[in-house]
Amino acid sequence: MSDPGFLRRGASGVTVDLRVQPRARRAGLAMAGDTLKAAVTAPPEDGKANDAVIGLLAEAWRLPRSSFEIVKGQAVRSKTVRVSGEPSALAARVGRWMQDHG
Secondary structure: OOOOOOEEEOOOEEEEEEEEEOOOOOOEEEEEOOEEEEEOOOOOOOOHHHHHHHHHHHHHHOOOHHHEEEEEOOOOOEEEEEEEOOHHHHHHHHHHHHHHHO
């Protein structure tokens, strides 16, 4: 299975592009076509929504919060998140999540 369009492998992990919906009624992570969407209940102020996004990804993919870092889009809805770790293992973990939640 090839990597989804929102995931890119790097030397020390992967980067994930996603679209965030702050102040959502219910938190969740979903696929919409080739786009990863994250809905969080936190408001987009003082980094609360960004923290919620990292928590949501960490819980969904069963990884420590410390392995996530928002590298682009801190103040906008379109974000790029770096996930530290072995790229192949991370891509496989995301792939399994997609199969379970696709």
